[in-house]
Amino acid sequence: MKIDKPELLEGYRIMRTIRDFEERVHKEFMTGQIPGFVHLYAGEEASASAICQQLGDQDTVSSTHRGHGHAIAKGCDVKGMMKEIFGRGEGLCGGKGGSMHIADLDVGMLGANGIVGAGSPIACGAALSAKTLKTGGLSVTFIGDGAFNQGTTSESMNLARVYDLPVLFVLEDNGYAESTSSSWSIGGHNPVRRAEGFGIEGTRVDGHDYFAVYRAAEEAIKAIRSGTGPRFIHIEFTRYYGHFEGDASSYKPLDEVKDERRYLDALKFFRARTTGGKMLKTEDLDAIDKEVEALIDASVVEARAAPVPDLSTLTTDVYLSY
Amino acid sequence: MPVKSFREALNEAMRDEMRRDPTVIMLGEDIAGGMGAGGEQDAWGGVLGATKGLMPEFGRERVLDTPITESAFIGAAAGAALTGLRPVAQMMFVDFFGVCGDQIMNQMAKFRYMFGGKAKTPCVVRTLYGAGIGAASQHSQCLYPMITHIPGLKVVIPSSPYEAKGLMTQAIRDDDPVIFFEHNTMFDDKEEVPDEPYTIPFGVARTVREGKDVTIVAFGMMVGHAKTAADQMAKDGIECTVLDPRTTSPLDEDAIIASVKKTGRLIVVDEASPRCGMASDISAIVAEHAFEALKAPIKRVMPPHSPVPFASNLEKAYIPSVDGIKAAISAVMGQS
Numbered sequence: 321m322k323i324d325k326p327e328l329l330e331g332y333r334i335m336r337t338i339r340d341f342e343e344r345v346h347k348e349f350m351t352g353q354i355p356g357f358v359h360l361y362a363g364e365e366a367s368a369s370a371i372c373q374q375l376g377d378q379d380t381v382s383s384t385h386r387g388h389g390h391a392i393a394k395g396c397d398v399k400g401m402m403k404e405i406f407g408r409g410e411g412l413c414g415g416k417g418g419s420m421h422i423a424d425l426d427v428g429m430l431g432a433n434g435i436v437g438a439g440s441p442i443a444c445g446a447a448l449s450a451k452t453l454k455t456g457g458l459s460v461t462f463i464g465d466g467a468f469n470q471g472t473t474s475e476s477m478n479l480a481r482v483y484d485l486p487v488l489f490v491l492e493d494n495g496y497a498e499s500t501s502s503s504w505s506i507g508g509h510n511p512v513r514r515a516e517g518f519g520i521e522g523t524r525v526d527g528h529d530y531f532a533v534y535r536a537a538e539e540a541i542k543a544i545r546s547g548t549g550p551r552f553i554h555i556e557f558t559r560y561y562g563h564f565e566g567d568a569s570s571y572k573p574l575d576e577v578k579d580e581r582r583y584l585d586a587l588k589f590f591r592a593r594t595t596g597g598k599m600l601k602t603e604d605l606d607a608i609d610k611e612v613e614a615l616i617d618a619s620v621v622e623a624r625a626a627p628v629p630d631l632s633t634l635t636t637d638v639y640l641s642y
Numbered sequence: 643m644p645v646k647s648f649r650e651a652l653n654e655a656m657r658d659e660m661r662r663d664p665t666v667i668m669l670g671e672d673i674a675g676g677m678g679a680g681g682e683q684d685a686w687g688g689v690l691g692a693t694k695g696l697m698p699e700f701g702r703e704r705v706l707d708t709p710i711t712e713s714a715f716i717g718a719a720a721g722a723a724l725t726g727l728r729p730v731a732q733m734m735f736v737d738f739f740g741v742c743g744d745q746i747m748n749q750m751a752k753f754r755y756m757f758g759g760k761a762k763t764p765c766v767v768r769t770l771y772g773a774g775i776g777a778a779s780q781h782s783q784c785l786y787p788m789i790t791h792i793p794g795l796k797v798v799i800p801s802s803p804y805e806a807k808g809l810m811t812q813a814i815r816d817d818d819p820v821i822f823f824e825h826n827t828m829f830d831d832k833e834e835v836p837d838e839p840y841t842i843p844f845g846v847a848r849t850v851r852e853g854k855d856v857t858i859v860a861f862g863m864m865v866g867h868a869k870t871a872a873d874q875m876a877k878d879g880i881e882c883t884v885l886d887p888r889t890t891s892p893l894d895e896d897a898i899i900a901s902v903k904k905t906g907r908l909i910v911v912d913e914a915s916p917r918c919g920m921a922s923d924i925s926a927i928v929a930e931h932a933f934e935a936l937k938a939p940i941k942r943v944m945p946p947h948s949p950v951p952f953a954s955n956l957e958k959a960y961i962p963s964v965d966g967i968k969a970a971i972s973a974v975m976g977q978s
Contacts, residue, residue: 380725382721411758412758413756413757413758413760414758414759415758416755416756416758417756417757417758421756421757423753423756423757423760423761424757424760425724425725425757425760425761426760430721430724430725431753431756431757433749434748435744435748435749438717438744438745438748438749440714440717441713441714441715441716441717441718441720441721441745441749442717442718442720442721442724442745442749443721444714444717444718444721445717445718445719445720445721445722445723445724445725445727445729446721446722446724446725447721448667448718448721448722448727449721449722449725449726449727450725452665452667452703452704452722452727453665453726453727459721471713472713472714472717472744472745475709475711475713475714476714476717476718478709478711478714479708479709479711479714479715479718482709483706636759637754637755637758637759638754638755638793638794639754639794639796639818640754640762640817640818641816641817641818642796642818642845642892
């Protein structure tokens, strides 16, 4: 089926929002205003966008330490996210989670996660809820190439298979787990075959190609919704920034990074394909760029001005009742 | 009132809550038994039989036998709790905390805080603990101090069948994650337990026995030992109070401090390893808040700082004993 125009515009809007958000966090981090660690998703936008825009309110996402993109794509409030990353009391998590723990259960975002590989069991639990409560929902768990080798991921694939849980396992392979190449760390070098070893059908796609990701996700989501249990997608792409802000990525060979923004850019590909093929007008995309730019600007202005959390919140919400 | 075993009391609490609330589900290894096998279904009902009969009544959709993958199913319990279910997961022995600790200490314990108060994680992790069954170093530990250390978790250690039923009912109805410790040797203990459901609130100590001379604080299995020791010492005219805090988190500090202010003497009996344990924690609390009331140095009755041994004579020597508690009572009374 053709992806219709509103859907394409929405996909582009999400990708542009993620890109601008991350570029801006990169800049703000350098000014010293953002505490802690941030891990940027720039370069990986097509994955979060093309997958999450096909999800509904009843569907959930468990994310990674590189979770800003998933949060934006799943519908988290961008201004609330920026405030959270700045450690403000009006942040999405009251300033108590930060970049690595952004979550909003109201939109099915079950959290970025500071522990590599921790998300898949949680997604299985959410899928079990969906199945038991018959909500019709499914869970997507985004897994980095480092997490893919964790026991939790294998255990979860097995659990999802034996219970036929509605889970989509998405391996986001940006080539490096911290500084370690996935071409070395993933034994057997064939993630799809590893998933197939669990009886889970999988496919591999180019993560710079929004259309390829969209199609793969569309097919997998349709299969999952039909009740046939989990699916797997291996997405390959590049991350533009280091593992965390401050990492110079010196482990990447120069020829690999030299032209990556020129040749490996999902947004550029998207623009060329949609405007060249007359699917969308350049003006429409330019208009989105402007709107997103204004949104990100406003989010930073508001985040800077927002008050830090009240000290009385230090010990609140440890328990519901105690 | 009918007399029931610890096992039956637990089973009744779980059964009644499953009947009452369709969102309560059970997850764990062999909690029914026989999954996928051609023979008897509900063959085990859990390793010590506490969930026997639940699967036949509620079906495999609500009583889920799991593969031996603690991280996956305890993490799934956390995720399910976050999204509308009220799971009771069974981590067979608490020694296996080592294979799934992340999902307990970094995930379910912290969702609510990290997510700015928006999350609710109503799940129970049941687990076996304690020495005395010859199960040696990897199936006998009392890791509740380790887990009590983690903010966001509630930690429950029932000391009798009556306590087990009321505390389990409370645990399942509670909206925070609860780690529920069941002692390996107590499943056949019996006492009067009402048929109807009831709850026992967390953080309220039980006064097992009252006496003016010594305060003895004990947990789980050790509560019975402490009471036996106190009863025997009463024949010599020494009257002990025995307090069972029931939960180590929340901990009823007030009850302990108030009692020590009355008696002036404190003994803590703890089956867990001595370093950074509950006995040390409670000693510190009393030293801080009731120092002036103390008439004698605090005594801690604990095992040695060693793994739990296998051979029966060594294991017996390892576990804090009634005689050991009596010796501590004599010591704080200045009689040794």
